[in-house]
Amino acid sequence: MDKIFESLYKAGCDVRMFEKLSCHTSIKIGGRVKYLVLPNDVFSLERAITVLKDFPFQIMGLGTNLLVQDEDLDIAVLKTERLNQIEIKGEKVLVESGTPLKRLCLFLMEAELGELEFAYGIPGSVGGAIFMNAGAYGGEIGEFIEAVEVLKDGRKIWLSKNEIFFGYRDSTFKREKLIITRAMMSFKKEKKETIKAKMEDYMRRRLEKQPLDLPSAGSVFKRPREDFYVGKAIESLGLKGYRIGGAQISEKHAGFIVNTGSATFDDVMKLIEFVRKKVKEKYGVELETEVEIWWNGRQW
Numbered sequence: 001m002d003k004i005f006e007s008l009y010k011a012g013c014d015v016r017m018f019e020k021l022s023c024h025t026s027i028k029i030g031g032r033v034k035y036l037v038l039p040n041d042v043f044s045l046e047r048a049i050t051v052l053k054d055f056p057f058q059i060m061g062l063g064t065n066l067l068v069q070d071e072d073l074d075i076a077v078l079k080t081e082r083l084n085q086i087e088i089k090g091e092k093v094l095v096e097s098g099t100p101l102k103r104l105c106l107f108l109m110e111a112e113l114g115e116l117e118f119a120y121g122i123p124g125s126v127g128g129a130i131f132m133n134a135g136a137y138g139g140e141i142g143e144f145i146e147a148v149e150v151l152k153d154g155r156k157i158w159l160s161k162n163e164i165f166f167g168y169r170d171s172t173f174k175r176e177k178l179i180i181t182r183a184m185m186s187f188k189k190e191k192k193e194t195i196k197a198k199m200e201d202y203m204r205r206r207l208e209k210q211p212l213d214l215p216s217a218g219s220v221f222k223r224p225r226e227d228f229y230v231g232k233a234i235e236s237l238g239l240k241g242y243r244i245g246g247a248q249i250s251e252k253h254a255g256f257i258v259n260t261g262s263a264t265f266d267d268v269m270k271l272i273e274f275v276r277k278k279v280k281e282k283y284g285v286e287l288e289t290e291v292e293i294w295w296n297g298r299q300w
């Protein structure tokens, strides 16, 4: 039996060998990885990382901000989806990194804790959102963080908010490639009906503007400046609906690239480069990708 498989299994993880990542990314693209590892709790994640000390690995939350190459990758991917416990401590909440943001929002609504309503509808996990400092409608997840537990050099440590940097789609975790296991967050008391109404309003706006019914990885590009709207700029170039292979600039929101069914990694990368070139020609602006790209086992 494969030795690494056996050790990961003994560490308390479930492991699938040669699993296609296209089944785990929201854009439905991605080749096979040697080990797809599902830790069943924080301790099995910790042990899995010890097992993988000499084997390359990546962390995945819910795969909603990822573009992965189609060729096989000789890596392990640790997917945090089973680390999804939430504990309430007064106005503070202790949440594991694999918890879907949407579930956290629903939990907060029942607990009558407000402020995270803007994140209802971001389809990622809490860990992925903290790593990316995900945000929408003027709010960012980093604002509500009290402390974050990470695995650093094989040890679990808590970083308090004054030790953490959050920027626009940027964080200490992204810069230092830290593995997030849990977060302590704090929120203000609010009536359930008020929270519910805000969540429904944000969700309605999303459903109106975004192509949620097609596979995508969300907004492809970062906003280069406060006053530059990427979607509007791409739309002004007449590129809505433009296709390369199976990848298409969404007809509904030009900031999204959707997989029309047969898109490959190359189709999406070519479309990204094409858009960057056109936007640079017309507006003199260099677009950077917001989506994380896994290519040759490296993060781009």
Ligand SMILES: Cc1cc2nc3c(=O)[nH]c(=O)nc-3n(C[C@H](O)[C@H](O)[C@H](O)COP(=O)(O)OP(=O)(O)OC[C@H]3O[C@@H](n4cnc5c(N)ncnc54)[C@H](O)[C@@H]3O)c2cc1C
Residues within 6 Å of the ligand: 026, 058, 059, 060, 061, 062, 063, 064, 065, 066, 080, 097, 098, 121, 122, 123, 124, 125, 126, 127, 128, 129, 130, 131, 132, 133, 134, 135, 136, 173, 178, 179, 180, 181, 210, 211, 212, 216, 217, 218, 219, 292
């Ligand atoms: C339809 C749609 C709408 C979206 N809308 C928004 C939006 O409004 N605002 C917004 O900000 N984003 C949005 N996104 C993008 C995405 O949902 C967010 O970036 C989300 O926070 C990513 O979480 P994830 O769990 O899916 O991360 P993944 O895609 O799995 O991973 C993203 C990155 O985070 C890292 N990561 C994940 N978990 C951990 C962890 N526990 N520890 C360390 N690193 C980790 C991964 O290694 C990877 O580099 C949208 C995406 C889609 C498909």
